[in-house]
Amino acid sequence: MTIALQFLGAARHVTGTKHLLEINDRKVLLDCGLVQGPRRVADEANRNLPIAGKDVDALVLSHAHIDHCGCLPRLVKDGYDGPIWCTEATQTMLRMMLLDSAHIQGQDARHLQKRGHRVEPLYDEHDVERTLRLVRSVPYRQQFEVMKGLRVEFLEAGHILGSAIVVLDVDDGRKQRKIVFTGDHGRKNLPILRDPDRIPECDVLITESTYGDRRHEERGDMMATLAQIVAEELHDGGRIIVPAFAVGRTQTVVLFLGQLIASGHLPRLPIFVDSPMSREATRIMAAHPELFDQETAAMLRAGRHPLFFDGVEYVADVEASKALNAQRTGVILSASGMCESGRVLHHLKQSVGRREDCVLLVGYQAQGTLGRRLLDGEPQVRIYGETYDVRCKVRFMPGFSAHADYGELMEFTGHLAGRCRQAFVVHGDDGPAEAHAARLREHGFADVEVPSKYDRFEVR
Ligand SMILES: [Zn+2]
Numbered sequence: 443m444t445i446a447l448q449f450l451g452a453a454r455h456v457t458g459t460k461h462l463l464e465i466n467d468r469k470v471l472l473d474c475g476l477v478q479g480p481r482r483v484a485d486e487a488n489r490n491l492p493i494a495g496k497d498v499d500a501l502v503l504s505h506a507h508i509d510h511c512g513c514l515p516r517l518v519k520d521g522y523d524g525p526i527w528c529t530e531a532t533q534t535m536l537r538m539m540l541l542d543s544a545h546i547q548g549q550d551a552r553h554l555q556k557r558g559h560r561v562e563p564l565y566d567e568h569d570v571e572r573t574l575r576l577v578r579s580v581p582y583r584q585q586f587e588v589m590k591g592l593r594v595e596f597l598e599a600g601h602i603l604g605s606a607i608v609v610l611d612v613d614d615g616r617k618q619r620k621i622v623f624t625g626d627h628g629r630k631n632l633p634i635l636r637d638p639d640r641i642p643e644c645d646v647l648i649t650e651s652t653y654g655d656r657r658h659e660e661r662g663d664m665m666a667t668l669a670q671i672v673a674e675e676l677h678d679g680g681r682i683i684v685p686a687f688a689v690g691r692t693q694t695v696v697l698f699l700g701q702l703i704a705s706g707h708l709p710r711l712p713i714f715v716d717s718p719m720s721r722e723a724t725r726i727m728a729a730h731p732e733l734f735d736q737e738t739a740a741m742l743r744a745g746r747h748p749l750f751f752d753g754v755e756y757v758a759d760v761e762a763s764k765a766l767n768a769q770r771t772g773v774i775l776s777a778s779g780m781c782e783s784g785r786v787l788h789h790l791k792q793s794v795g796r797r798e799d800c801v802l803l804v805g806y807q808a809q810g811t812l813g814r815r816l817l818d819g820e821p822q823v824r825i826y827g828e829t830y831d832v833r834c835k836v837r838f839m840p841g842f843s844a845h846a847d848y849g850e851l852m853e854f855t856g857h858l859a860g861r862c863r864q865a866f867v868v869h870g871d872d873g874p875a876e877a878h879a880a881r882l883r884e885h886g887f888a889d890v891e892v893p894s895k896y897d898r899f900e901v902r
Pocket of ligand 1: 505507510601626
């Protein structure tokens with residue numbers, strides 16, 4: 443009789459989340475995310491999954507960000523045909539995210555094939571459709587049986603639409619243990635989504651630690667900083683490029699800008715959300731008002747939409763996107779968030795060399811990405827094989843992050859100290875993960891581990 447956890451991704455790293463729960467001889471995978479980062483490393487990891495699809499009995503998905511769900515079609519291609527459990531909103535988001543991922547991979551593969559490389563995409567639209575047929579969605583706060591000996595409940599994580607804290611009640615026939623997986627843990631007091639639910643008492647905690655060594659700005663300070671950055675650009679006569687994925691942060695930045703304009707702190711200025719997925723993502727969000735916080739619900743009741751207002755333009759087609767090259771002022775939000783691919787590269791090509799322009803980074807920038815190079819102040823960067831001098835301003839506002847900082851993580855999990863038997867710190871680079879682990883120990887958590895990939899632990 444055993445319960446065990448094995449960490450197969452996002453262990454001392456932020457992408458590629460895959461945690462394996464073993465209950466006797468059954469195996470349940472928590473998330474199956476895409477590894478992101480330098481192409482060769484990421485591709486190798488995503489092609490050769492650390493577990494065979496046929497060896498997994500069930501899959502529980504915390505949310506639809508691609509670093510948590512992006513390898514699902516690969517797992518299915520590799521023989522997985524069990525259920526994929528997630529919340530209702532995650533199910534809707536999943537279709538959009540996975541089809542987009544398949545599309546990007548197809549494009550990349552064709553691009554590389556033209557240059558003589560023999561590359562196959564990780565999966566295609568057909569694999570995505572097969573994957574989507576396995577999805578079973580469940581409402582929040584409703585326990586369901588995944589298999590004999592495993593009941594699961596989703597709580598709100600406040601991270602992106604549909605995101606869940608996963609509560610697992612495990613019984614191996616001899617002992618019962620409650621395991622909580624935070625998924626990606628959201629922030630309090632950010633607009634649109636409700637704040638995260640309280641984490642219940644548990645025996646084992648698997649916690650993320652993206653910002654385990656950082657405090658974010660409070661919301662009021664963020665508004666002030668954003669207003670100041672935009673005012674500066676208005677003064678300098680330049681434009682602001684905000685690299686951000688279509689889901690989550692993009693909507694938060696748009697909402698903040700809308701509030702600053704509505705309150706008279708900023709004049710009206712053109713705002714472009716340049717991503718084929720952004721309108722779709724924003725529409726899906728608008729279709730789930732039941733998941734909005736009170737503030738956003740009140741705005742909607744008052745007839746003001748926080749995401750669709752005068753001055754905001756959602757750009758879907760490529761020609762309109764190219765036309766933005768001539769746009770010298772205002773704000774352009776475009777993916778990808780770490781500047782690794784997508785339309786944002788075209789905007790950066792125009793802007794990095796211009797002193798009057800500004801690149802505003804609003805999310806985590808992983809090692810080895812173009813976003814990280816800009817953040818680190820490198821004087822030159824390469825975009826599509828060409829070298830550019832960096833003359834623009836580079837600003838960083840990690841408070842827009844949909845991840846809790848260490849203070850918030852402690853606030854949400856501190857009450858478990860002294861009660862929880864084992865804690866595992868995942869989804870963080872070495873520095874933040876170790877810092878968060880040390881803080882948990884200081885607070886009286888008994889057995890805190892920062893697992894490396896493939897480490898396996900018995901649940902006591
Ligand atoms: Zn996430």
